[in-house]
Amino acid sequence: MARLSLKNIIGQKDGIRSVIQSLVEQSGACVYIEDDTGKILFGDGQHTNQFEYAVKLNEIQIGLVKGDEKAIVIADLLNYLSKKEAEKKKLGTEILNLYQEINLIFNFSEKLAQTIDAPSIGAITLNEARHVIKASNGVVILWDESKKKLEVIGNSEELFFEEHTINNNLQVLLKILFNGRSEIVSDTALLVETAIILPVVKSLIYSSLKVNSRVVGAIILATNEAEYYTAADLKLLTTLALQSSAAIESALLYEKNIREAKESEEAMRRIYEVTGKFVPYEFIKSLGHNVITDVKLGNQVEKIVTVLFSDIRGYTTLSEKMSPEENFKFVCAFNARMGPAIRKHNG
DSSP states (O other): OOOOOHHHHHTOTTSHHHHHHHHHHHHTOOEEEEETTSOEEESOSOSOOSEEEEEEETTEEEEEEEESTTHHHHHHHHHHHHHHHHHHHHHHHHHHHHHHHHHHHHHHHHHHTTOOOHHHHHHHHHHHHHHHSOOSEEEEEEEETTTTEEEEEEEOSSOSSOGGGGGGGHHHHHHHHTSSOEEEEOOOHHHHHTTSSOTTOOEEEEEEEEETTEEEEEEEEEESSSOOOOHHHHHHHHHHHHHHHHHHHHHHHHHHHHHHHHHHHHHHHHHHHHHHHHSOHHHHHHTTOSSGGGOOTTOOOOOOOOOOOOOOTTHHHHHHTSOHHHHHHHHHHHHHHHHHHHHHTTO
């Protein structure tokens, strides 16, 4: 919020100067007004300055009313007007911040709706956060329950930590970042001592990523400048974290479903390959199916078939000299020679 000056109050278009002039004339007071630099804003400064009355705003002096004992009336008026003007500016700032927050949420929601990829969501969240909150760098980390480690899914070009160190200090990080809260950390000594962050970091701010009271990660912003974060910054970061948490959870669930579907498909493919070695496709097809998994217990058809019985001379003696694997390969080699001849005659 811009600094409020006594000059702005006296020079307002709603006639404050005229009101002061009228009060001075009616009371017969000798008054002149100075700003905090000593510049005269009202009066000629040639009257007596036996009395001085400060005009303050939030305990900070923004000017003086000088003159005789009647000058206190003007000082009280200016103090009252300063207070009201400050309240009006504060209200205007709060309304503007609220509008910016609503606009941020709307735009952010649109961007999140366009992706279903966790790293992309992390990058969007980080970019949006750095757009509205001053930060030298930032990172989005997730807790991988299966691997029991932290993973970075989004980070700025310049990291404020050594990536390999975050999993070497899990207990410290989990205690600080995964407590389910959003906080401003102005004292970074512990994080620097444990080598989690670089010494150049002066302050950081973080918000936990939560889904149904379960902490899944955190978004962290840091600054290298001697400028601390505010409650307004924390509120904005928390808003972004709340929205991105659900999106990241959905993305991870989607990735899990895709992964499980691929694994299931791969398992079925292997089953087909294995069963194909022992149950010919022609047999399955004769039952009216394309794959063995479609065959149900009790499926049957009646057909006239010709069965070929053949023997390998001396097989027993040969098999006793071979391992099970060699036996299997030997039989497969025999079938590889017999198979084409049988198929040639529609077998």
